[in-house]
Amino acid sequence: MRRILAGLAFFTSLANAASDYRDRLPEDEIVYFVLPDRFENGDPANDRGGLQGDRLTTGFDPAHKGFYHGGDLKGLTARLDYIQGLGATAIWLGPIYKNKPVQGGPGEESAGYHGYWITDFTAVDPHFGTAGDLHAFVDAAHKRGMKVYLDIITNHTADVIQYRECVNAACPYRSRADYPYTRRGGPSGPSINEGFAGDDLRTAQNFAHLTDMTFAYTPFVPPAEANVKVPAWLNSPLYYHNRGNSEWWGESSLFGDFVGLDDLATENPRVVQGFIDIYGDWISEYRIDGFRIDTARHVNPEFWRAFIPAMLQRARAKGIPNFHIFGEVAAESVDVAQLARHTRVDKFPSVLDFAFARAVEETVAGKSGTTVLARLFQDDGLYEGGAPAALRLPTFTGNHDFGRFAWLVQRARPEASGDEVLQRVMLANSMMFFLRGVPVIYYGDEQGFAGHGVDQDSRQDMFASQVASYNDQGLLGSSSTTASANFNALHPLYKQLAGLASLRKQYVELPRGRQVVRAQSREPGLFAASRIGNDGRELLVAFNTSTSPITARVQVEAGTRGFKALFGACPAPDAPGSVKLTIPPLGYVACVESRE
Numbered sequence: 001m002r003r004i005l006a007g008l009a010f011f012t013s014l015a016n017a018a019s020d021y022r023d024r025l026p027e028d029e030i031v032y033f034v035l036p037d038r039f040e041n042g043d044p045a046n047d048r049g050g051l052q053g054d055r056l057t058t059g060f061d062p063a064h065k066g067f068y069h070g071g072d073l074k075g076l077t078a079r080l081d082y083i084q085g086l087g088a089t090a091i092w093l094g095p096i097y098k099n100k101p102v103q104g105g106p107g108e109e110s111a112g113y114h115g116y117w118i119t120d121f122t123a124v125d126p127h128f129g130t131a132g133d134l135h136a137f138v139d140a141a142h143k144r145g146m147k148v149y150l151d152i153i154t155n156h157t158a159d160v161i162q163y164r165e166c167v168n169a170a171c172p173y174r175s176r177a178d179y180p181y182t183r184r185g186g187p188s189g190p191s192i193n194e195g196f197a198g199d200d201l202r203t204a205q206n207f208a209h210l211t212d213m214t215f216a217y218t219p220f221v222p223p224a225e226a227n228v229k230v231p232a233w234l235n236s237p238l239y240y241h242n243r244g245n246s247e248w249w250g251e252s253s254l255f256g257d258f259v260g261l262d263d264l265a266t267e268n269p270r271v272v273q274g275f276i277d278i279y280g281d282w283i284s285e286y287r288i289d290g291f292r293i294d295t296a297r298h299v300n301p302e303f304w305r306a307f308i309p310a311m312l313q314r315a316r317a318k319g320i321p322n323f324h325i326f327g328e329v330a331a332e333s334v335d336v337a338q339l340a341r342h343t344r345v346d347k348f349p350s351v352l353d354f355a356f357a358r359a360v361e362e363t364v365a366g367k368s369g370t371t372v373l374a375r376l377f378q379d380d381g382l383y384e385g386g387a388p389a390a391l392r393l394p395t396f397t398g399n400h401d402f403g404r405f406a407w408l409v410q411r412a413r414p415e416a417s418g419d420e421v422l423q424r425v426m427l428a429n430s431m432m433f434f435l436r437g438v439p440v441i442y443y444g445d446e447q448g449f450a451g452h453g454v455d456q457d458s459r460q461d462m463f464a465s466q467v468a469s470y471n472d473q474g475l476l477g478s479s480s481t482t483a484s485a486n487f488n489a490l491h492p493l494y495k496q497l498a499g500l501a502s503l504r505k506q507y508v509e510l511p512r513g514r515q516v517v518r519a520q521s522r523e524p525g526l527f528a529a530s531r532i533g534n535d536g537r538e539l540l541v542a543f544n545t546s547t548s549p550i551t552a553r554v555q556v557e558a559g560t561r562g563f564k565a566l567f568g569a570c571p572a573p574d575a576p577g578s579v580k581l582t583i584p585p586l587g588y589v590a591c592v593e594s595r596e
């Protein structure tokens with residue numbers, strides 16, 4: 001009897017395994033990135049986050065692009081059909097932790113609607129709902145076989161700590177050489193922190209000597225905010241760098257405050273353990289499936305080498321074997337070495353592929369030849385784990401910080417017609433889905449949102465918006481604007497992305513196949529690559545970044561005898577190892593080897 005039961009259990013677990021989302025590898029996902037405040041308002045009662053007063057207190061002003069608009073977790077849960085219909089298998093949720101509602105000097109205020117100004121790292125922001133709402137969202141996603149990735153931050157908290165020397169003024173960065181830890185207010189000041197051997201000696205014993213934080217500035221916490229941070233240890237200036245604002249380079253890139261955001265002393269073992277506990281608990285409590293890590297390049301590698309394995313271990317202990325972690329290393333150019341360094345030195349399992357985004361911007365929005373793409377992929381070997389690891393890099397074409405791809409096209413080509421912009425967006429989408437890496441769709445791109453720029457200008461509402469500078473813009477591929485709700489499953493971009501997603505699920509060569517670059521061009525024109533599966537089946541994709549049709553020969557596997565068209569025209573190779581392709585202007589083709 002026991003043996004029969006055990007056998008049944010084994011059979012059942014096998015049957016479940018096939019459909020269990022937890023068994024999917026990170027490279028098999030299609031990610032949808034959403035800012036909950038801007039997606040859907042499921043509960044108007046929480047729009048002010050339980051606060052009373054005007055927007056400077058509640059943070060709520062649906063007519064201002066820099067304040068809360070009312071979107072929440074209930075709204076997101078109610079729209080899961082829409083997200084799943086697009087083909088997404090995982091949702092990357094913008095940070096949902098409790099934020100300082102409003103920050104900024106007089107006249108410069110804006111709200112924490114984006115989630116990156118955390119005060120309570122243990123609670124859901126009341127503007128987004130309750131812990132129960134988050135449970136309901138995660139459970140509903142899991143029930144559909146979808147994963148949830150949380151966006152996390154360990155570099156900084158909200159801007160709470162101030163410096164006496166520069167209240168309401170800029171606080172320039174004060175370096176460790178000019179303002180050593182062991183003198184108050186500069187090298188000629190009185191001796192403090194005797195026995196502190198510097199932040200390179202990352203032991204509790206050493207940091208016990210760092211008790212006076214007045215070496216560079218005189219930090220203080222305004223009394224009204226003395227206990228605003230949770231867990232409580234975060235309220236002490238002891239656990240911050242207190243050296244003034246980052247200048248985004250050199251030492252200040254690691255030790256400086258992000259425009260006043262309190263920069264954590266991530267060398268201090270208390271801080272390391274504190275964040276292991278904080279984010280480990282989110283894994284345990286919600287059994288989420290991964291983390292996107294904000295501002296990864298502004299935290300020291302030793303922190304990551306302790307934090308990341310601890311998170312993976314916590315996830316494994318919770319029965320989440322394929323927990324994924326990818327860092328945000330915001331790169332300004334096609335700089336694979338910089339990204340790869342964070343996988344080798346910091347040991348990030350993966351990083352957002354900013355180099356891919358920049359390369360697509362240069363070649364599809366801009367006027368560079370497709371050699372830029374070829375070079376990008378040649379550098380895949382630089383990542384820890386080499387080219388196979390590059391299959392897991394989340395790829396994207398635009399985002400909430402540097403703007404949507406449609407806007408990048410409009411900026412690079414102000415003369416381009418709406419149709420041309422739409423075609424270029426579709427071409428970029430096809431590259432994201434057919435080339436190596438995990439596609440990340442930025443919410444609203446599938447509705448033809450473009451925006452007028454970076455940051456707040458690229459964070460439009462999916463529900464009917466009241467922001468004039470959003471609503472003044474026609475959407476690509478539709479006669480709608482953001483003044484009405486846009487959850488249109490018939491939008492040409494939604495349909496294109498859903499089609500691409502379905503090919504990615506149908507042909508394992510796309511998420512997992514080895515990529516071989518087949519053709520490139522020094523001017524805008526042809527780019528082609530084969531994706532080759534474990535069984536040797538070849539899937540050929542080719543793109544035309546020029547505005548003229550291209551007919552060209554592309555090398556393929558010598559054994560490939562014929563192709564089935566997945567998109568566009570796919571003739572059979574007319575000589576072993578060579579096929580003649582024709583690709584329309586700004587078009588693409590996808591062909592899978594037919595073995596009948």
Ligand SMILES: [Ca+2]
Pocket residue numbers: 041042043044045046047070071072127
């Ligand atoms: Ca709401």
Ligand SMILES: [Ca+2]
Pocket residue numbers: 155253254255256263264298299
């Ligand atoms: Ca930092």
Ligand SMILES: [Ca+2]
Pocket residue numbers: 158159160161162257260261262
């Ligand atoms: Ca501050």
